[in-house]
Amino acid sequence: xxxxxxxxxxxxxxxxxxxxxxxxxxxxxxxxxxxxxxxxxxxxxxxxxxxxxxxxxxxxxxxxxxxxxxxxxxxxxxxxxxxxxxxxxxxxxxxxxxxxxxxxxxxxxxxxxxxxxx
Numbered sequence: 001x002x003x004x005x006x007x008x009x010x011x012x013x014x015x016x017x018x019x020x021x022x023x024x025x026x027x028x029x030x031x032x033x034x035x036x037x038x039x040x041x042x043x044x045x046x047x048x049x050x051x052x053x054x055x056x057x058x059x060x061x062x063x064x065x066x067x068x069x070x071x072x073x074x075x076x077x078x079x080x081x082x083x084x085x086x087x088x089x090x091x092x093x094x095x096x097x098x099x100x101x102x103x104x105x106x107x108x109x110x111x112x113x114x115x116x117x118x
């Protein structure tokens with residue numbers, strides 16, 4: 001899986017030759033996981049069922065952290081190339097949830113992704 005390499009602001013970048021930079025396979029999958037857990041349900045034009053119902057979750061008072069973890073884990077594990085995922089919620093502050101997602105890829109490579117979910 002190849003994808004465009006995104007910078008810390010989620011913008012495309014150029015390589016040293018001035019061409020669009022691409023991410024290698026493992027990094028591409030990790031980048032796709034970061035995108036998947038940030039995606040709100042109904043936001044993907046061609047797949048409105050993809051994503052996490054963040055509004056439904058965040059509008060409920062006293063929502064269980066295990067529910068949030070389970071939704072993030074499911075979104076991460078639905079990314080092609082991901083064998084398993086573990087989610088650790090780091091902080092919930094000012095309507096932002098920060099989570100660390102530890103993924104194991106199908107080739108048994110592991111990666112840690114920190115995502116801020118608004």
